[in-house]
Amino acid sequence: MAKKLPLVDYLVIDDGEPYLVANTCTHCGARYFDRRNACGKCGQTSFERSSLSSVGSVRAFTIVTRAAKGVPTPYVSAIVDLEGGGVVKANLIDVPPDPDKIVMGMPVRLKTFVAGTDDDGTEAVAFGYAPA
């Protein structure tokens, strides 16, 4: 079987069902996906990894039809509010790129897919959100 790596380090794919993790400030609870120096909300420097829900609802979307070079179009970009907290940006998948078919606030669930393969055959596993 091909070796798999997550597209980004906040996607966990080797612990059962895939899920996202956040660097969470132990002082104020602010969540971050990036490597942190300190908390942008409260300034403290202590963090713990916490897992996020894989279900949420669409807070905003756009259908991108003219994109950067090498990016296939059209695709649907969305901001998703996760159940129990956390906000994430990703593509909506398994939906047609048609504004009449995407309902604001609609429930979605995290789903992974292979986004690319390197010269060693390692697969990049990405995530998107599909209608729940």
Place this chain on the structure above:
Amino acid sequence: MSDAVWILGASMTKFGRYPEKDVIDLATEAALSALGDGGVTMQDMDVLAVGNIGESSAMVAQRLQKQIGQTGIPAYNTANACATGATAVRIAYLSILAGEADMALVVGVEKMGKAGLLGAANKARSDRNEFTPSGRYGSIMGVEGILGTGLMPGVFAQAGMEYAHANSGVGFEQFAKVAEKNHSHSTLNPLAQYQKAFSLEEIMRSELIAYPNTLLMCCPTGDGAAGVVLVSDAKLKSLDPDQRRRAVKISASVLTSDPWTESAQVQPDVNTLTRQAADQAYEKAGVGPKDLDLVELHDCFATAELIHYDNLRLCEPGGAGAFIDERGPWRDGTTPVNVSGGLISKGHPLGATGVANLYEVATHLRGEAGDRQIEGAQVGLTHVIGLGSACAIHILERRAA
């Protein structure tokens, strides 16, 4: 400490494409026009601030001085995304308030050519492709188009859709109406990059870039420059009656950055810092949104302009859709917005924008805006936002100096 700062001179080049000119040519044109408009010379200036993004590490202010006057004064180079020009204005303003300068020259300039879409494009990392985590997200390949979009049209599209989701009466047609208005306004502005009206249907049917923003709802790239000469209250009193008569008061100059919000961790929040800047500016100037005779706000995309009606409190809370439906921001409406044509049609040479909007409002307050004059304009507001983010707001007033 001086109690007020005034605009003594103002200028802008026509926005457009100048393949034969460089950044210094454009900056010189704006600088000399602004100095001439104010009836002063480079020798009268105590400080120079220049806003430019494309050559921000290459001493544009000093290169400009070497063409128009090397007097040894402090020269500042600023870069603050689309708020770059306004940030340069604010540096000059603060130098005067601090008592270090009586007069200041500010120039905003940009030469973009046909730069295309701005934002985060995916870059090839090397010849041999071997996935290796890098950067703050430990990504193994470019994420643009896989984990959503970070390109400007899409970012502002999502901001508009979020507003549409939270408030009734906002949809594709309302966003398109914003562009219809700005294209129409630009037909009266000889300095605009484009001066062509489009029907609502033409706008809605033009090429889709990032729903709901179509091509005619996106600002173009372009070249241009703008300049202002600022003067202290005390110094202005010593100048000729004609110079004093045309001076425009800066009643508020505010700059904000992003306060922490959760959603801004994944998508820039252009609302919170704009609202905070607006509230501070209104309080400082002692005027309210109802007092404004015209507003030049940051319509990089039609979706952006619509949400800023609400952020700047030009409409009832949640009422931006009704505001455009009732033609409130048209030049004959309750609060004319972007009578210059806005970024969508006047153009958006990044570093020039935050100075050019001061030129526009000042020109109306002086009663010198020609065909596009808003009659009897007394108070105006300028707003820019640079993603990342920086928001600058200036409130200008026509006052007897």
